Amino acid sequence: LRTGFPEAIWGPGKTPEQIVAIFRTMSERVPVALATRIEPEVFQQLQVRLPELHYHPTARICVLQTADPPQYPGAIGILTAGTVDIPVAEEAAVTAELSGFEVQRLWDVGVAGIHRLLSHRTLLDRVDVAIVVAGMEGALPSVVAGMAACPVIAVPTSVGYGTSFGGIAPLLTMLNSCATGIGVMNVDNGFGAAMLAGKILRTAARLHACEGDTKRQRSQ
Amino acid sequence: LRTGFPEAIWGPGKTPEQIVAIFRTMSERVPVALATRIEPEVFQQLQVRLPELHYHPTARICVLQTADPPQYPGAIGILTAGTVDIPVAEEAAVTAELSGFEVQRLWDVGVAGIHRLLSHRTLLDRVDVAIVVAGMEGALPSVVAGMAACPVIAVPTSVGYGTSFGGIAPLLTMLNSCATGIGVMNVDNGFGAAMLAGKILRTAARLHACEGDTKRQRSQ
Amino acid sequence: LRTGFPEAIWGPGKTPEQIVAIFRTMSERVPVALATRIEPEVFQQLQVRLPELHYHPTARICVLQTADPPQYPGAIGILTAGTVDIPVAEEAAVTAELSGFEVQRLWDVGVAGIHRLLSHRTLLDRVDVAIVVAGMEGALPSVVAGMAACPVIAVPTSVGYGTSFGGIAPLLTMLNSCATGIGVMNVDNGFGAAMLAGKILRTAARLHACEGDTKRQRSQ
Amino acid sequence: LRTGFPEAIWGPGKTPEQIVAIFRTMSERVPVALATRIEPEVFQQLQVRLPELHYHPTARICVLQTADPPQYPGAIGILTAGTVDIPVAEEAAVTAELSGFEVQRLWDVGVAGIHRLLSHRTLLDRVDVAIVVAGMEGALPSVVAGMAACPVIAVPTSVGYGTSFGGIAPLLTMLNSCATGIGVMNVDNGFGAAMLAGKILRTAARLHACEGDTKRQRSQ
Amino acid sequence: LRTGFPEAIWGPGKTPEQIVAIFRTMSERVPVALATRIEPEVFQQLQVRLPELHYHPTARICVLQTADPPQYPGAIGILTAGTVDIPVAEEAAVTAELSGFEVQRLWDVGVAGIHRLLSHRTLLDRVDVAIVVAGMEGALPSVVAGMAACPVIAVPTSVGYGTSFGGIAPLLTMLNSCATGIGVMNVDNGFGAAMLAGKILRTAARLHACEGDTKRQRSQ
Amino acid sequence: LRTGFPEAIWGPGKTPEQIVAIFRTMSERVPVALATRIEPEVFQQLQVRLPELHYHPTARICVLQTADPPQYPGAIGILTAGTVDIPVAEEAAVTAELSGFEVQRLWDVGVAGIHRLLSHRTLLDRVDVAIVVAGMEGALPSVVAGMAACPVIAVPTSVGYGTSFGGIAPLLTMLNSCATGIGVMNVDNGFGAAMLAGKILRTAARLHACEGDTKRQRSQ
Amino acid sequence: LRTGFPEAIWGPGKTPEQIVAIFRTMSERVPVALATRIEPEVFQQLQVRLPELHYHPTARICVLQTADPPQYPGAIGILTAGTVDIPVAEEAAVTAELSGFEVQRLWDVGVAGIHRLLSHRTLLDRVDVAIVVAGMEGALPSVVAGMAACPVIAVPTSVGYGTSFGGIAPLLTMLNSCATGIGVMNVDNGFGAAMLAGKILRTAARLHACEGDTKRQRSQ
Amino acid sequence: LRTGFPEAIWGPGKTPEQIVAIFRTMSERVPVALATRIEPEVFQQLQVRLPELHYHPTARICVLQTADPPQYPGAIGILTAGTVDIPVAEEAAVTAELSGFEVQRLWDVGVAGIHRLLSHRTLLDRVDVAIVVAGMEGALPSVVAGMAACPVIAVPTSVGYGTSFGGIAPLLTMLNSCATGIGVMNVDNGFGAAMLAGKILRTAARLHACEGDTKRQRSQ
Numbered sequence A, B, C, D, E, F, G, H: 001l002r003t004g005f006p007e008a009i010w011g012p013g014k015t016p017e018q019i020v021a022i023f024r025t026m027s028e029r030v031p032v033a034l035a036t037r038i039e040p041e042v043f044q045q046l047q048v049r050l051p052e053l054h055y056h057p058t059a060r061i062c063v064l065q066t067a068d069p070p071q072y073p074g075a076i077g078i079l080t081a082g083t084v085d086i087p088v089a090e091e092a093a094v095t096a097e098l099s100g101f102e103v104q105r106l107w108d109v110g111v112a113g114i115h116r117l118l119s120h121r122t123l124l125d126r127v128d129v130a131i132v133v134a135g136m137e138g139a140l141p142s143v144v145a146g147m148a149a150c151p152v153i154a155v156p157t158s159v160g161y162g163t164s165f166g167g168i169a170p171l172l173t174m175l176n177s178c179a180t181g182i183g184v185m186n187v188d189n190g191f192g193a194a195m196l197a198g199k200i201l202r203t204a205a206r207l208h209a210c211e212g213d214t215k216r217q218r219s220q
Ligand SMILES: Nc1ncnc2c1ncn2[C@@H]1O[C@H](COP(=O)(O)O)[C@@H](O)[C@H]1O
Pocket: A008, A009, A010, A011, A035, A036, A037, A091, A189, A190, A191, A192, F178, F179, F180, G082, G083, G084
């Protein structure tokens, strides 16, 4: 178990049989295996073969958990601009929780109604990494990165129409942000955002363990 | 004088001789004629031939004014996200003032430092139209349109690098805004924004004149 | 009721249960609530749960109206280039009427048969804002803005094939118009066009109320 | 002389020596040879070596004419939307005249001031092919093709800024025109437009010669 | 009957009832009315209501013909690069025939097997206009325009995969052709190509009628 | 000093006078102020006015340092694919060092010669964050993120030609990486990468200070 | 049989009847005929009419083989970055085998886990041409071309999401590779890659036959 | 000397000092070192420091040759569509010759005058690999690959204007070719084309050496 993270199957384009087979192989190796982008109909077919599978419908994630994952210090804040961005945000949230991190959710705080975000400032002060999920114009990460001291991971979503070009408009907004300290993900990549947030918190743990501890966790 | 606005010359690609000739023709017809996108070197060549020309260096506008333009009711707020957006904003401001409107300027209130904008809320309550000029990620119009009751005219600027694509990134942000009531202009088109703001305030004046007055100004 | 406009639900991606729940919450707050982009099948499912819902099939708008909305001065002209652009235009028209404005419709006056438009000049003189809806080459707003004194809101539609790129071709036409006084919307955004037109007419009312009245409506 | 047209040199990227050498070779073969996209400085260098060269400065065309070209029946109307489109239109006009056709010029009749075009209707009735040159939004060919019975050749120009993308915006407008009977050229290709107009008029001559004459000109 | 061409209905997005109604109105005015882009299922629904409708399945065109159209001099050659391009070519061919012109078809003569095209040279010498239909790399019009004296109308098709971008690759090939005398149409626009070919042949007829005849057909 | 980072001036588009004035204001507030994208000629003009300015020529950064910045735990590895990517990497390196972090440089380890990278594995094990700078095909971050446990910040550069589109090709490579744990920056944004790396290391310090310490550094 | 390769039918857009008819014609001419992009349902319809057809389900290729194809010297290595790239790789592999070449398959050796590729170095030393198939970021061909002495044919796949743009991201990666000796194919074009590999090995055979043999195979 | 090819320096963005230093290092290792994209002015500066440098002005290549390179069997045909494509073709030709291969040049055989190419068929029969260089519409590789039995390497050039997009139009043409057996290079990449051709001919030599020889050259 090199990275300490759950292993993941990218669901699209795989048959239920293939997914089940990969789950079986993985579960011999890691305590938590998951498959992403699993539609409800696919889950039903998987469950017949693998009854211990658990399904997170909004996140569209299936989990095969044979032991509790280790818990790590650090809290990940996950924010969305709109309600339609929630599935991508939940993909991030479920992945982060299965990776052993505390998650703080804050939905529907888009910039067109800036007061909702401002009224939740304390959440931004409390978390150690922020994942900001936004479609349409994708402006929320800029405002969050201007307010928060922690690193911001920006995830554009394919929510939108016309010139949103399936997520390209918010992607460009995020890449061009005037605020510093934002790392950008591919469109709808909630899973990847959680993996990066996890790497950030675990490198932090390793770094500070090194300083005070005798046992170095680096090659864990 | 059909629209009541100053007539304008688009400077790029015209020789000084051509610009002077058009100014002379226009000034017989209208009290205020202007030329946009005039670099300082070009102005110097124009001034030799037409000493009464006045130059606004930041706006890069030359004016030939033979009489005071009529003044109209209504205030136009002009905001920029950054300082590099000021030339485009000044093109709008000078055009609006020469068209007879009051202008309220507010520079450098971009979303990465949202408190500066919030501290100027009253300006947004006081103006009748807002022109919002932003490059880079171009998120400012969304926040302004969420806060202001008046119509918002959004002007993307070509300020930026890499994936800003010379103003396309902020243009897409503005077109995809979650906030309603935003009309978008072409990149760097401060002049056009002022013309639209002017049409909005003049249609307002005509409409309400009709209701209370006997003399209808509509076909003025 | 801060802006005086009906509140609106963006239909796509929401279940009938979610839409009904939002309608119920909204109707406690505002006299007119509406949902856009509702297909007939969805309306049938909504109506079972909320029998007082009214449906505008061409505009694809559902309305829950608990009181008459206030009426405002000012007329909005809505024009289309072709008949296929009518659904987007009706989305604008129904939104504008539900917002309390008079609407003048003029369908199928595209530039390839310029005489039809010329024969309806008086409509352009009579309205206070014009919403111009066009797909394919999207040239109609340029011609209208050259003829009308009022502000023009241009809405590109996704009608077209090949190089129309789902509305990008008419969008570019509108952004690059030689005529001044045009604010451009995202592709197919008839709703947003009506909201901007409404903001224009209401800011006009506030501005002129201020001048003659003692009671200021600005923060209404 | 297979096609009956003057032969042409594409100037950019060739040294004056190379251009002169090609002119010398061509002039042994055809009565009219021309080079396009020749800047004034280049012409001066060419003239030193080839004093009989004639220069059309607006069209940026150099001509080496050793005999009068044959004259053909048919008139080509050439229209521009703006004054900045004139160089491209002149490239077409000079090429057409050197190919032996009558040219009717009509400059600055863009759609934002539709009355100027309408006041020149008779020109459209009089010509046999129309070449319509427009930058910015490029809407003029649609209006012309709706009014004229003759074929229309549309030439987008690189005139514009921001989202005109160096002529792509008017190109898309022309390709997506609702009016039928328009053939579109590459950006700024005035030369090609004249060559196509010439082929149209010459095929017409051959076709009708065949019907009434004994001598077939087809393989001329 | 201003242009002498059949009137046409663009089928997509119209209900069978709407198409039938427009056919009925048109057929009072013109001898030949047609609808394009009609799938077989739609034709079956139309035929129930309008039994005299005739269907061209490959061209996907429905025709309502109440009299024979006038026949005009001139032959239109229509070529395709591949067999998959035939539906677009047939749309052009049927439109041209219904407009009263002779059509010469030549299918599957793409540039990757240049000898097939070379073996049909005489067809290119015999026709008065050539319509060249090609998808994939779209190179055929360049070769044809280099071989033929007549004008060439190039129609890119959406046939292809990956980087053909639904017809953009062949469109660019055609616009950038080194051969002169090519007018380009929008992707898959076989109908428009036939209309332009018809305008070319009819302007030819008018032009030469003028020279020899007393009766001028120009404003027919 | 809210974030603990040096304050920075974006150089392009500012006059030497403006830059000097901002430096003077900043230096009253922070111990380290810097300006990025400063060409040597500009530095010479700045130095005349502000002799204590220090210049990093490869990074094109000017620094005004009035005190030593605080030093923080954690090492930042900075890698480039090629030697032409070094200026962007140095912009990151100098910014990181001025922010108080240890920097490990590794230049010219692109994927076309994978053994050079493999021979430097231990550097990847030793650093706490990796900034990977690559132009052309931009594949290096994928390989690094597959080998390293720490978070990876990927910076595409505008180095390349033809289809690299000024950095868009490597940007897309980085966004589409199969490796997880990569946050992507705008093209050439070495400064922003260092700022994000700094935020990661400082959030780590805060987080672990909280656990073992009584004094919370969070709002430092 | 000019090229010595099997003849191929591009399946999409053809009816089963058409495919069967082409197979019948081809099989009179060549020992091996194949059809690509054949879905299982289509194969079932084909098999009813042509029972001797053989189907490769992963490659989606149907074969009609009336004799054994000649075998040629040379081995083609085919590699994929992921498992989802296998169908495109199998299209190449089956085509190559039917063309008479030895194929070495190596699946799932993407750059995010570079050790898997490194552990298969000997395969790269053993083959004479390498076909490298990759989607997502498409970085594998760069690494392979840096390691292998033989020519590399790179095939981008449409596997990916968001900014992979259906294969454009890996295509750009491949075109911009720092490694030399890579020829790039259109997206998903496994068939074409095999044909190019075959031409490379057959030209090799002809070249070396010429040197040592008396009988020249060149016009075979 | 792993690959047997000359080593190469990419000139742009390097100072004369840097280029000279790399030349000195290389020349200790290989008999032939070259630098590409060297403008005449740069060569003059290099020659001062390194008098034994040789310059190929059309190819813009500098060579430092300390011994004769080995000669290899096989001829490379290099064709251009136009004369403006020659610099890119010469970059390929000089690189190929310095790599030890025979080169056959054929300039200016573009598809708009197909007979010139047809009259040189025997060259295509004589060469073992063909490099085809074309800008504008880039159609030449399709025709060549249809005529030649050998592999074709297609190089798009940035020659063109308007919608050629600096070489993207011919690149797309080449990727979408109906002819099989074409490997495509990045825009203007003549050097890379020669390197791929060299790898093809050397892999051929190794393959056939293996069959008849005892000494295996594979790891040479
Ligand atoms: N939702 C997701 N978004 C992006 N990457 C994912 C996602 N789910 C899984 N992956 C990645 O895909 C890889 C598995 O791909 P595969 O081997 O095709 O199942 C995992 O290692 C993850 O890094």
